[in-house]
Amino acid sequence: MIPYLHIFGLHIPTFGLLLWCAAVAGAFVLDRAFRRAGLDADAVGMVAIAVIAGIVGAKFWHVLDTPQEFREMGWSVLWDSAGFAWFGGLVFGISALVFQGWRARIGALRILDLASPAAAVGYGIGRIGCFLSGDGCYGIPTNLPWGMSFPNGIEPTFSRVHPTPLYELAAGLLIGWWLWSRGRKSRPTGWILGEYLILTGLARFLVEFIRRNPKVLWGLSNAQLASLGSMVLGAALLVWLAVRKNSRVEEAAHAMSKTA
Numbered sequence: 001m002i003p004y005l006h007i008f009g010l011h012i013p014t015f016g017l018l019l020w021c022a023a024v025a026g027a028f029v030l031d032r033a034f035r036r037a038g039l040d041a042d043a044v045g046m047v048a049i050a051v052i053a054g055i056v057g058a059k060f061w062h063v064l065d066t067p068q069e070f071r072e073m074g075w076s077v078l079w080d081s082a083g084f085a086w087f088g089g090l091v092f093g094i095s096a097l098v099f100q101g102w103r104a105r106i107g108a109l110r111i112l113d114l115a116s117p118a119a120a121v122g123y124g125i126g127r128i129g130c131f132l133s134g135d136g137c138y139g140i141p142t143n144l145p146w147g148m149s150f151p152n153g154i155e156p157t158f159s160r161v162h163p164t165p166l167y168e169l170a171a172g173l174l175i176g177w178w179l180w181s182r183g184r185k186s187r188p189t190g191w192i193l194g195e196y197l198i199l200t201g202l203a204r205f206l207v208e209f210i211r212r213n214p215k216v217l218w219g220l221s222n223a224q225l226a227s228l229g230s231m232v233l234g235a236a237l238l239v240w241l242a243v244r245k246n247s248r249v250e251e252a253a254h255a256m257s258k259t260a
Helices: 014-037 043-065 067-079 086-103 108-133 164-182 191-210 222-259
Strands: 004-007 010-013 148-150 157-161 215-217
Touching (some): 010 014, 043 108, 215 222
Antiparallel strands (some): 004 010
16 A cells, blocks of 8 residues: 655655545536536536535544544544545535535536536545555455455555455446436436435445444444435435426426416
């Protein structure tokens, strides 16, 4: 593993470098989404603000999720290079996008629709940083041929374990491709967001079964409970949109029957 790149006397953390790459990739995908929708908006600025908000949220959620680290490390845990919670980053990042979509007069749900493929791709690429730095986001021990050890990681392990960041990379890219392809056709505003919440929640829920995170309730980890909430919210949004669409079709048909 390569936690740091040593270039001209500088020690560059690979996690931070890949986080920057994830932001660039997300901005590129969002810019293409804006162009496809015929919108003149600043994708780079929006992604930058969302990334900063996501980092802050991920760190604070991790502190809330693992209070023992705060008791051991004190306030220094807030700027430690390890320890970021997916759900906190998701909530804070979405909140930042909602505010920016409202401010740019794009609309809260529409901006989230447009940003969903970018978020999935960016998340996947960001996981490469976890993999290279060896920050502890490993899976449980395995005898599978692709099991790996991380002896030089920030949190080293000498056992062969599931390289779960690579699984999440594959899931993120696949979800991003699916959402992008779904966005080619006109759909109710909020539909792509609903699919994103379901798919990304499902991916994280499944990978947690082979992650080494502690179980807190019903044999599930905190991340799995948050993933269930994400899936429920996404499903509820899709149902609401479908019912709303059907009611509008019925109203239109009723109005036409009156004028006929």
